[in-house]
Amino acid sequence: MADLASRISNPSDTPANEAAAPAAGSGTGAEQPVDDGIQSGLIEPTYEVEVKLSDLQADTESPLGSGVSSFEELGLPKPILDGLLAMNFKKPSKIQERALPLMISDPPTNMIAQSQSGTGKTAAFVLTVLSRVDFSKPTQPQALLLAPSRELARQIQGVIQQIGQFCENLIVNAAIPGSISRETGVKASVVVGTPGTVMDLVRRRQFDVSQLKVLVIDEADNMLDQQGLGDQCIRVKGLLPKTIQILLFSATFPDKVMNYARKFAPNSNEIKLRHQELTVKGISQMYMDCPTEADKYDVLCKLYGLMTIGSSVIFVRTRGSADEIQRRMEADGHKVAVLHGAYEGANRDALLDDFRSGRSKVLITTNLLARGIDVSSVSMVINYDIPMKGAGNREPDMETYLHRIGRTGRFGRVGVSITFVFDRKSFEAMKAIADHYELDLVQLRPDDWDATEEKVQQVIKSSRAQPDYAPNVLGN
């Protein structure tokens, strides 16, 4: 126990790797080391790039090290460049710079790409998809993108439509429950959906997959690993043209899944990160030492004021406790929204839209929203229940932890995560997560509220200019 506590550090301590960084250009607000790190580009990861040239590429010029520093250099069509500009994408992020030349080159090569949360993976694969679509065949499906949840599929659809807003005749369908008409079927060049609905449409012959050129699987480790989702992805792939280009993306690729991913997408180029490189520097990770489980609820209510400075997401283990905590908080006068998979589709869409627009500011949810969801106003993530996995939920879920806290601190912004621990099991899970990612966690105590407020506010209130690669997705 004392071991974790000994890792306590003040958020204002300057991380060792920032000491050697060049001074930030901006004068105001430069006191915050968190900002300094971002402004000097330190959130950009050190990539371990391992490029495997396919046989087809072997006699062509090596793409190794051929990163681009502007979108123009990629030779993308003018309408796509205009779309990027309209979305405030001014220059490629690290992952875009590295992955795009490899993905859009001919002949098409598979890709397994890993990059931290909020670093622009979506735009990277969306640009590849748009570069492969023949817009003269607007209702012929040419690209398929799969995501693990309805919410993420809809979000990706929105990003495609935004980046492709100046592409004439671009039609994007969402293959999620209730969105494709039974009479007409899929009538689009780009389809983004969840595996079950996609399978269903193909079986009913309402989705012609014969001309698909590219398959993207977002949150690929989750999609390929899980019983159910994994099976469905394999079945979908079995229906597609054998020569299709396969792109797998995620912030996490545990070794176990990586081996499987390589079979799913053979001869891939690979962009990987070491697990110590996965954490986003702009996210101040803290844990709250609660005496008992019952105390977690009281602490949550006390945090409400801090949660509403920006927007916040509260993660719990079950749908039932999500509903229960909302009921109690509403009764105690705190306005909170709930979103989980038990709700009906249109309701889910409306709930997330409300959160995106700021009509609701505190959202309590399950692992449904752990991955991929991009709402830039989220400045705090609460792990009310620490994520666990495995038989009997006895193992800490390293990957889910990383994805959950990645709902904040997106595209160089700052954010706070607070994980509640209350007993030996949760404490040791937190310690295992800290050791795995080599985290310096800030300890918060329920009995020292002034210190908690100060530590959290120090991060959240450090307003600063957005970096020039921060996109403006979906009107956030």
Added chain:
DNA sequence: AAAAAAC
């Protein structure tokens, strides 16, 4: 024992 995802 969870969450998600199909009719």
